[in-house]
Amino acid sequence: MEKTLKISKKHRASLTERRARAGYFFVAPFILGIVLIYIPILLDSIWFSFNRLDNNNFVDGVLTPVFKPVGLEYYKYALFENENFVTNMFAGLQQLIFEVPAVIIFSLFIAVVLNQKMLGRAAFRAIFFVPVIISTGLMETINSQDIVSGSMEGGIDDGTGQSATSQIISVLDVEKLFENMKVGAQLVAYVVNIVNNVYNIINYSGVQMLIFLAGLQSISPAIYEACRIDGATGWETFWKITFPMISPMILVNTVYTVINAFTRSTNKAMQFIAQHYTGNHYQATAMSWIYFVVVILIIAAVGGIISSFIFYQRKD
């Protein structure tokens, strides 16, 4: 009798509690990293945006740079005094509405095609990996400094320095085609814009395409087999099986595309901030923080909308 009482007194972790503990273990590296390293770095960066480095400070005749607080000065400057900042920030938004659907649809389409059996699939997959490499870091720098490629092909240089790739299809042809079809002017403008940017769209969708491809790979072939036996057509299989199964990846890709569109170095707002980095570093930090708050709000909105359409294979 005493024994059972003792056991009941001692608290034994319930299943939920044990599951929660295991969960904490799995995310421990991240939480530790956030608390020990990331938050201090962020705090420093935020702190820089409220301070000014005084290089003319002498203590006992020795030059010792100190930080002097300036309050909200940089933020005021960015929002109210510098008109270009706000304009540039919203120029990026317009580009986003056009770019995100194009990239997502294109990359999903290519991934579905690359997942099928076809001639030269391995070679095509290798080629479609190239945009992933050349879109960041070293290769991005090299490509942005590249002035040779455009001129060397002997193509027509239109004076803008763009290589002839951007003019594979004549925009005029597309416009004429659509005019005859009598569709809305806005749709025409949208399609023409995509055609104009075909090179960029393809190069921005490398990462998304690989993610979709991996997502498609992890759908069990048994499901497709069952579908075929039940007599579903390819079209039905895509919308009833592939699309729901890939939908978690659509969320990732959309969020990533939005973030990428906002934070890549060719974005107008980022360029504007980068220019300020060379001038006044601390002012630029303030600008980036304003910018990121805006981006966070947009991501939250986009993520919220898309999350409601997602299918997860779970019971609840």
Next chain:
Amino acid sequence: MDSNTVIKKETKNKIRVDYEGKLSVKDRLLAKVKASNTWIKAGVNVLRFILMLGVSYVILYPFISKIAGSFMTKEDVIDSTVSLIPKHPTIEIYKYIIVENHYLQALLNTLLLSLICALLQTFIACLIGYGLAKFKFKGNKITMGIVVLTMIIPHSTLKLALLQHFSNFDLFQVLAWNYKGPIELIFGKPLALDNSYWPLIILSVFGLAFKNGLYIYLMRQFFKGVPDELEESSYVDGAGVFRTFFQIILPLAVPMMITVFLFSFSWQWTDEFYTTLFFFSDADKIYLMPDICKVPPSLETEYAGKTIYYNVIQNTAGMMVIMPLIILYVFCQRFLVQGIERSGLTG
């Protein structure tokens, strides 16, 4: 099986048999041609192939001139009669980049660094993604929010703070509050981790390195798609949480893991930001990929077409940076080809 059936050839995916009454090759082909959907199928295949070819062309187009330029002498570069085929083909650009820019050293160092970082990042992303996807605990959603936050804020905007923190490395050290961190208390001074692999390794271990937010998010979304029944049946069979993770869940995630590995490896490989930020010292120089993208001393020139020629050299260096990556991908994509069989999912 019929006793008349003879197995002629058997491979992993296909089996070819011979049996009585099997139509001849000619008859079978004829039947295929007559079948109604053959032509539609062939048409779709051709269209698909042309489309892929077209997109590949758009991707590879800029490389044509880069490859052509890499074999040119400096006379060819500014010669307006030379467009793609060099008049005096030479491999001197490659030669001097390998010899004078320490290409092989850079290759080895980068390989080591990228491999360490990519393996760490892939594993950590799996751990964190699984924890976020499958466990209910307080702060789960907030942690997920922070993961997205780390995606949004590019490290280039934290440049100054990053350098500050890793050249005087200490845990939870904020510049504004002047106090001693745990490392300073133990060792007497903060660790100087610049000019070593440590900053990148530390960032990788904590899932904070370049675009790690994407990897974590990706893995989390993937694990959310894995049905709970799989784990439940594993628990019923007596496996613990970790055994389930390593033996049941991770094998399912192989395509995703390879994708994450490829991303982290190739982005570390072509990385410029961290390598120039942390490896700035000239003493005990650790040669990495950005170092080979300079003009080799022997090719320096006062020639009229200097800028264009230097540009060609840089393009060549860029090609030499990405070549090993393409080879790696061709090897890795073998694992991406076959859809894995998920046991226990069909019932």
